[in-house]
Amino acid sequence: MRRTWWFLVALLMLWCAAPAAAATPKLHLEAVSNRPDVISGGDALVTVRMPAGVNPADVRVFDDDRDVTQSFALRPNTQFQGLVTGLSIGRNVLTARAPGAADGSLTITNHPNGGPVFSGPQVQPWVCQSGAVDAQCNQPATYEYRYMTTGGAFADYDPDNPPADVATTTTDQGRTVPYIVRVETGYQDRDQYKIALLYDPSQPWEPWKPQAGWNHKLLINHGASCGIERQAGSAPSVENDAALSRGFAVMSTALNNAGHNCNLVTQAESMVMAKERLVEQYGAIRYTIGTGCSGGSLTQQQVANAYPGIYQGILPACSFPDAWSTGQQLVDYHLVRNYTENPARWGTGVAWTPDAIAAVEGHPNHVNSIVFDTVYWTSLGVPDDGCPGVPSADNYNAASNPGGIRCTLADYMINVFGPRPASVWGPAEQAVGRGFAGLPLDNVGVQYGLEALKNGQITTEQFVDLNEKIGGGTIDSVWTPQRFSADQPALANAYKSGSINTTKNLDKVAIIDLRGPDPGAFHDAYRSWAIRARLEREHGTFANHVIWFGAVPLMGDPRYADDAMVAMDRWLAGVERDRGTGSLAAKIIRNRPGDVHDRCTQVDALEQVTIPGIGQVCNLKDVQTRYGTPRTVAGEGIETDVNKCTLKPLRRTDYYPIAFTDGQWARLQGAFPAGVCDWGRLGVSQADPIAWQTYQDGAVGNVVYGGRPLGPAPPLSGSGWTTEIAFGSWIK
Numbered sequence: 231m232r233r234t235w236w237f238l239v240a241l242l243m244l245w246c247a248a249p250a251a252a253a254t255p256k257l258h259l260e261a262v263s264n265r266p267d268v269i270s271g272g273d274a275l276v277t278v279r280m281p282a283g284v285n286p287a288d289v290r291v292f293d294d295d296r297d298v299t300q301s302f303a304l305r306p307n308t309q310f311q312g313l314v315t316g317l318s319i320g321r322n323v324l325t326a327r328a329p330g331a332a333d334g335s336l337t338i339t340n341h342p343n344g345g346p347v348f349s350g351p352q353v354q355p356w357v358c359q360s361g362a363v364d365a366q367c368n369q370p371a372t373y374e375y376r377y378m379t380t381g382g383a384f385a386d387y388d389p390d391n392p393p394a395d396v397a398t399t400t401t402d403q404g405r406t407v408p409y410i411v412r413v414e415t416g417y418q419d420r421d422q423y424k425i426a427l428l429y430d431p432s433q434p435w436e437p438w439k440p441q442a443g444w445n446h447k448l449l450i451n452h453g454a455s456c457g458i459e460r461q462a463g464s465a466p467s468v469e470n471d472a473a474l475s476r477g478f479a480v481m482s483t484a485l486n487n488a489g490h491n492c493n494l495v496t497q498a499e500s501m502v503m504a505k506e507r508l509v510e511q512y513g514a515i516r517y518t519i520g521t522g523c524s525g526g527s528l529t530q531q532q533v534a535n536a537y538p539g540i541y542q543g544i545l546p547a548c549s550f551p552d553a554w555s556t557g558q559q560l561v562d563y564h565l566v567r568n569y570t571e572n573p574a575r576w577g578t579g580v581a582w583t584p585d586a587i588a589a590v591e592g593h594p595n596h597v598n599s600i601v602f603d604t605v606y607w608t609s610l611g612v613p614d615d616g617c618p619g620v621p622s623a624d625n626y627n628a629a630s631n632p633g634g635i636r637c638t639l640a641d642y643m644i645n646v647f648g649p650r651p652a653s654v655w656g657p658a659e660q661a662v663g664r665g666f667a668g669l670p671l672d673n674v675g676v677q678y679g680l681e682a683l684k685n686g687q688i689t690t691e692q693f694v695d696l697n698e699k700i701g702g703g704t705i706d707s708v709w710t711p712q713r714f715s716a717d718q719p720a721l722a723n724a725y726k727s728g729s730i731n732t733t734k735n736l737d738k739v740a741i742i743d744l745r746g747p748d749p750g751a752f753h754d755a756y757r758s759w760a761i762r763a764r765l766e767r768e769h770g771t772f773a774n775h776v777i778w779f780g781a782v783p784l785m786g787d788p789r790y791a792d793d794a795m796v797a798m799d800r801w802l803a804g805v806e807r808d809r810g811t812g813s814l815a816a817k818i819i820r821n822r823p824g825d826v827h828d829r830c831t832q833v834d835a836l837e838q839v840t841i842p843g844i845g846q847v848c849n850l851k852d853v854q855t856r857y858g859t860p861r862t863v864a865g866e867g868i869e870t871d872v873n874k875c876t877l878k879p880l881r882r883t884d885y886y887p888i889a890f891t892d893g894q895w896a897r898l899q900g901a902f903p904a905g906v907c908d909w910g911r912l913g914v915s916q917a918d919p920i921a922w923q924t925y926q927d928g929a930v931g932n933v934v935y936g937g938r939p940l941g942p943a944p945p946l947s948g949s950g951w952t953t954e955i956a957f958g959s960w961i962k
Contacts, residue, residue: 255281257289257326257334260946262311263509266336267944270503271343271418273315275437275510275950278302278326278334286310289328293317298324305438313437313510320928336946344368345419347503348940349495350645350925350933355635356420357461357619367462371416375431376469378409384469387411389431399428401477402799407443411474416507417462419485419496423504426468427479427512440513445477448508448515449795450501450541452522452529453487456553456610458642460619460635463490466522472792476799479515481508486533488525492553492610493643494729495925497529498537505540509950516953517802519795523547523744523785524753528556531736531761536728538735538921539948542805542957543798547744547791548753548784551761552731553639554670554724555871557610561671561714562860563599564607565700566590566678568709573695580695589687590679590696592858595750602752610639611707613666628706632658638707640667640720645925646727647720648935654717656705666705668720670730672874672914673702673713675907681863683888694894698901716874721915723936728919730871733764735921737815740801740822741775742794746786748857753784756856756868763869773819779830797826806956814958865909872913877905 263275278289286304290297293314302312314324317340326334341347344366358367375387378397387393387410399409412429415422428443435441453466463484470480485491485500509515520530520541527546532553534541550556570582570590588594608615616625617637626634640647649665659665678700683693702714724730741761748755758777765772778794780786804821805814812820861870880902882895890898923937 254332255284255330256332257281257284257328258946259291259324259326259334259336260949261336261338261944262514262948262950264502264506264951265943265947266338267940268341268347268502269317269338270341270345270347270506272317272340273313273510274317274338274340274506275311275313276302276324276336277949278310278312279946280310280328281331284328284331289326292325292327293322305436307438309438311438337944342366343418345499345503346926347419347499348922348924348926349493349499352420353460353642355460355620355624358420359417359422359462362417362462367417367420369417371414374413374415375429376411376413376426378411378471378475384411384471399475401428401443401445401475403442403445403477405442405477407441409475411469413468414511415465418483418503418507419500421462421484421491421500422465423481423483423500423507424465424468425479425481425504425508425512426470426474428474428477435512437510437513443477444479444512446514446516447478447799448505448518449473449478449480450486450518450520451480451482452520452526453482453489454522454524454526455489456492456525456528456606456639457489458492458610458617458637458639459490460617463487472795476796479508479512481505486529488529488553492525492528492639493646494532494536494553494727495643495646495923498533498540501533501540502537505951514950516806517542517957518952519798519802520544521547521791521795524550527743528553532728532731534739535731535733535735536919536921536923538738539951539957541739542952543740543742543802545742545744545791545794545798547786549743549745549758549761550753551733551757551764551871552729554729555731555873556757557639558671558873559859559861559870560602560606560611561673561703562676562678563591564603565673565702566696566860567599567603569696569700576695576699580692582692586682586688586692589682589685590863591860592863593748593750593754594857598750598752598754601750605752607707609637613638613641613706628658632661636666638667640669643667643729645933645935646729646937647717647723650705650717650720658706668717668723669705669714670716670721670724670873671714672716672721673700674715675875675877675902675905676713676861676864677902677906678860678864680865683885690888690890690894694890694897694901698897716914718915719936721874722917724873725915725917726920727923727937728921730873731761731764732871732916732918733761733768734918736761736765737769737774737818739774740798740805740818742798742826743775743777744786744790744794745777745779746781746783749783751783754857754859756858756862756870759856760868760870763867764871767869769815771819773822774815776822776826777828779828797823801826806953808956817956865907867909872909872916874914875907875909876911876914878908879905 258279260277290299305311322338324336361369377387380395380397397409400406414425451466465484466482468480483500486497528550530544570587613626613636620635626636644667647668650668682688701711743758745758762772805817808817920939922940924940925937
């Protein structure tokens, strides 16, 4: 028995001492043009990475059972690469095989070219463009050529009859090429996109061998305003001389034009799809810069925070942080105007002077609130006003057509916010048996005019009367004596989705904010500092955020747009070269060029600039044009991203030395039965966004109200979006 035992021990020792069998080398597949779970349009640029000793001629690639090997070859960029077409909607498994190597596989989830990819069920009705070939607005891409004349103007270019006055341009890579631009116009996600870049029609172009004129950098142009159209539109212009002449590709989508589509999720989705198209047709991107004023700034900042990686740098001008903290300001303006401009309607003798109104609004120019309220309250908040693309007969009417189309931004984004719970349904919701989109807006506990009261700018009676009578509204934006109370889960979803931009992910982009003085046209200068304050709160620093302040309202200086793009290019090129350790956020901060700092009108930030009628506005430590809002006057910090405050008890001692009569105090107690805002605490449901939310449960699928995270990018995905070694996986 003992002999048998020793024999077994000896065998075990010999087995343990034997060298391990060499692991079989494995093939790897990489989706270059996008992360593989959000591919669209039926095609994907894919690389097969092979271990040493594998002959590329022996590699076979299959899409499920379909042999797609003919799409692959060893390309001039040294990659074994191919554009796989004909992908089925839904799950596709690509498999690479070769003698002497283990199989590699990659699962691609392909979505329709007409969408959606992650935005969930699309709004209906939707009117397609005249050339659409189906109900998803699909239409073959078209191409036109433009050129720069030797006289310095853009003109149409005919490849069959080339003009004699074509200028040349030398790119930032030192390549001198004919200044001819190809503009691709196509349709994705039921709307238009455009891509423009230097392109010689007499020369070939493949994504693995682009022409020399492209520097592999991308500028995305955005439109202005904030709108909710239900029809295909036009992508913003891509004819940008400063970018094209340097070799940039310039891209835009109709859905990233906020004046056409103010929905954060479809803004992001359209750019994900268009960037994929660009990589598949033209090649890999080094990094992407966003640019645009007003609604263009809104899109850049809210998308960069909610879907980090779409941009590496942004150039917001006339800055808005997002649509929904701005929406809270709009509500406050509307309610303050509703009260102060017609005090007699409330049966009170309290009179309001322009100075007193300005003190409550936080801005010396009351026109600021009038313009903002007049332009956007009805178009975004009143459900029966109608919107482009909806026949008037289909419009919502609470009494006669409660099941009609509600033209509000919240209903346009119902996938994000979710429907209201049955416990709060009004008569129209009860009539149709479903909740309308919840509203993440609230003014419960807000002490309008508090700082104005403390500063002696309004009287105690004005303060009491205003807060007693300001009221709120219904889901149909009809005024009520009761204040607005935010719907749940809409409020929580607003933060989770990034619709209220807390800047949690904005440390992952470089930012140059272009800003002019605040003349009272509702492009309030404080918003640039609001983003800065949010960044400092979230990250302990705002070193990735630069403000260029100039003398021209809104933009600051006519030269800023082009100069900022060039400065941002240098900044990102530094990040690209950084092979050191540390997070992307750390690399962005340490690679900011020394001359890219806060400044005023092209010079050092210490210069003072005198503007007639406004006075001195620089350096940036001065606050002459950094006015506030009704919420900052009510005590909120300049961050202004608390859409529903946490309450504290109403205490008479908190107003010392201001004294109220017993009657006034009783009225304040009636106005604030649950307490008043405690701005020193987080707001109700205020939380970090969850990056890369999807609002559907499959390739197209049913809606997931409030969203669910897509999760980390699958391995080996999206390397064509940016310089991977510098910026990392674009989903992180």
